[in-house]
Amino acid sequence: MEHLLGTGVSKGIAIGSVLVKKENSSDFLKKSITDVAYEWNRFLKAKEVGKQQLEVLVQQSREAIGEDEAQIFEAHILILEDEELANLIKIQIDNQKKNTEWAVHEAAEHFAVMLEGLEDAYLKERAHDIRDVAARLIRILSGADKQEIPVLEEPCIIVARDLMPGEMIHINKELVMGIITEAGAKTSHTAILAKAMGIPAIVGAEGILGKVKDHEIIVFDGEFGSIFICPEKNVLDQYKQKLESMNSQKKELEGFKDKASVTKDGIKVELFGNMASIAELPGLIENGAQGIGLFRTEFLYTTQASAPTEEEQFEIYKHTAEKLQGKTVIIRTLDIGGDKEIPYLGLDKEENPFLGCRGIRLCFDNIEIWKVQLRALLRASIYGDIKIMLPMISVMEEVRKAKEIICEVKAELKNSGIAYNEKLEIGIMIETPAAAVLADAMASEVDFFSIGTNDLIQYTLACDRMNPKISNLYSQFNPSVLRLIKHIIDTGHEYGIKVGMCGEAAGDARLIPLFVGMGLDEFSMNTSALLEAKKTVTQISKQEMSEVVPEILRLKTTNEIEKYLCNLA
Numbered sequence: 001m002e003h004l005l006g007t008g009v010s011k012g013i014a015i016g017s018v019l020v021k022k023e024n025s026s027d028f029l030k031k032s033i034t035d036v037a038y039e040w041n042r043f044l045k046a047k048e049v050g051k052q053q054l055e056v057l058v059q060q061s062r063e064a065i066g067e068d069e070a071q072i073f074e075a076h077i078l079i080l081e082d083e084e085l086a087n088l089i090k091i092q093i094d095n096q097k098k099n100t101e102w103a104v105h106e107a108a109e110h111f112a113v114m115l116e117g118l119e120d121a122y123l124k125e126r127a128h129d130i131r132d133v134a135a136r137l138i139r140i141l142s143g144a145d146k147q148e149i150p151v152l153e154e155p156c157i158i159v160a161r162d163l164m165p166g167e168m169i170h171i172n173k174e175l176v177m178g179i180i181t182e183a184g185a186k187t188s189h190t191a192i193l194a195k196a197m198g199i200p201a202i203v204g205a206e207g208i209l210g211k212v213k214d215h216e217i218i219v220f221d222g223e224f225g226s227i228f229i230c231p232e233k234n235v236l237d238q239y240k241q242k243l244e245s246m247n248s249q250k251k252e253l254e255g256f257k258d259k260a261s262v263t264k265d266g267i268k269v270e271l272f273g274n275m276a277s278i279a280e281l282p283g284l285i286e287n288g289a290q291g292i293g294l295f296r297t298e299f300l301y302t303t304q305a306s307a308p309t310e311e312e313q314f315e316i317y318k319h320t321a322e323k324l325q326g327k328t329v330i331i332r333t334l335d336i337g338g339d340k341e342i343p344y345l346g347l348d349k350e351e352n353p354f355l356g357c358r359g360i361r362l363c364f365d366n367i368e369i370w371k372v373q374l375r376a377l378l379r380a381s382i383y384g385d386i387k388i389m390l391p392m393i394s395v396m397e398e399v400r401k402a403k404e405i406i407c408e409v410k411a412e413l414k415n416s417g418i419a420y421n422e423k424l425e426i427g428i429m430i431e432t433p434a435a436a437v438l439a440d441a442m443a444s445e446v447d448f449f450s451i452g453t454n455d456l457i458q459y460t461l462a463c464d465r466m467n468p469k470i471s472n473l474y475s476q477f478n479p480s481v482l483r484l485i486k487h488i489i490d491t492g493h494e495y496g497i498k499v500g501m502c503g504e505a506a507g508d509a510r511l512i513p514l515f516v517g518m519g520l521d522e523f524s525m526n527t528s529a530l531l532e533a534k535k536t537v538t539q540i541s542k543q544e545m546s547e548v549v550p551e552i553l554r555l556k557t558t559n560e561i562e563k564y565l566c567n568l569a
């Protein structure tokens with residue numbers, strides 16, 4: 001038995017057999033060959049395997065995300081079966097007497113470069129798809145395809161160096177009992193997605209890949225980060241018991257589904273949901289989300305080879321608004337950069353990506369892409385209570401510039417006779433200390449605030465949210481962070497606007513009483529946190545909590561505050 005500690009990021013006990021996901025790689029060697037028939041045969045076989053993989057992806061994305069996303073992989077199948085591509089690969093093998101990997105690369109580049117030279121923006125973008133298909137074939141040919149998450153046949157715990165958001169979306173929730181990665185920290189997107197999908201997960205488990213093999217038994221606790229490889233019987237029994245008691249707790253929480261989220265002294269508290277993919281919507285509604293407080297739109301951009309069209313986005317926003325039947329849907333415009341990347345944007349590598357061109361900064365640099373999103377959002381705004389939220393605001397000029405651009409897009413729509421909600425609210429995320437300090441000025445120019453604690457903590461404490469080495473410093477119980485939060489809420493209220501919270505802290509049952517006491521108007525969280533949050537709300541009195549807020553904010557250390565709040569619970 002071996003014991004390891006990582007950062008628990010998605011609650012739950014997982015007991016099961018390991019499936020190691022190794023690194024993806026499409027590197028290959030250029031080799032001379034003599035047997036051209038053999039190389040051609042290798043291509044034909046790889047093509048068949050590639051087709052099978054893509055068919056699975058079509059199916060998975062259709063179920064998990066939607067028809068539009070499934071079409072990306074359908075298009076890849078068409079590329080794979082393209083005769084011209086196959087002919088050119090054959091010519092490369094026959095004439096150049098080089099290995100299939102190289103022939104595939106050369107042929108794909110030929111077509112990709114040709115497409116890139118065209119005027120038509122849509123066809124230009126197809127170059128990415130051809131390169132994607134070629135990379136898949138090369139992975140298969142070089143045996144690296146086994147390194148992707150294979151099609152699962154039985155329940156397992158995935159152990160990986162890291163999982164990309166695109167890979168997470170394709171995970172089969174029914175069969176993946178848990179996820180452990182070496183990289184990442186509490187609020188990396190792998191962690192957020194695992195939580196949203198209700199899969200127990202640990203990140204930052206350094207060195208685990210060197211310690212486990214496929215099919216070995218692992219037990220882990222997704223809350224506390226404890227991992228046991230090949231556990232002894234007593235440990236296994238102990239965790240089985242824990243799992244059983246968690247299951248009965250889960251049952252108890254189910255009873256809160258239809259209860260109102262009202263405090264003991266009769267104050268209604270709005271509990272909203274965060275969504276990072278369209279697949280999460282039914283779960284949020286089922287668990288009683290009273291609105292969507294954060295619709296992370298990044299998945300629309302990261303799960304396909306090119307930027308989503310206005311029409312694709314419009315359909316998704318409209319669908320979400322309609323499903324919410326008039327309840328609020330706060331859609332955050334593209335927040336890429338930091339730990340989230342989009343290959344087709346060709347972003348420069350930055351020394352400090354979290355302090356670099358991310359969020360609204362990046363949208364201003366890619367204004368056409370942003371305007372497409374704004375058009376889609378405005379068009380969808382007549383189908384429900386959609387609100388626009390701007391991420392990563394740090395200075396007033398950004399708020400003003402963003403509002404000007406939104407006005408421009410509105411004018412364009414008006415000139416074309418396209419309807420939108422004239423009263424659509426525009427809010428900002430308060431996730432930088434600069435925005436928090438300037439909350440009074442910001443509040444006078446926007447309709448609402450939503451506190452993004454994930455980033456607010458990292459920027460306030462100068463502590464990278466992705467770095468496991470300093471994860472002890474990164475805490476939502478930190479007094480500086482909590483004082484800032486109080487300041488944001490008070491200032492927002494002074495200026496008559498609503499203040500919500502959509503960072504992970506909003507779903508932390510230990511902190512909810514404090515935030516209720518501070519007067520936070522709306523809490524937005526992952527599906528898995530909704531019912532426990534409701535239970536917490538029904539057990540506290542807002543009046544009593546507001547009386548202890550000053551006492552809590554006088555405490556000087558993270559530990560003191562955490563201890564105080566845990567004793568309250």
Ligand code: PEP
Nearest residue numbers: 431452453454455502503
């Ligand atoms: C946040 O920073 O708190 C937030 C909700 O945004 P994200 O986690 O997507 O950066």
Ligand code: MG
Nearest residue numbers: 431452454455
């Ligand atoms: Mg953020």
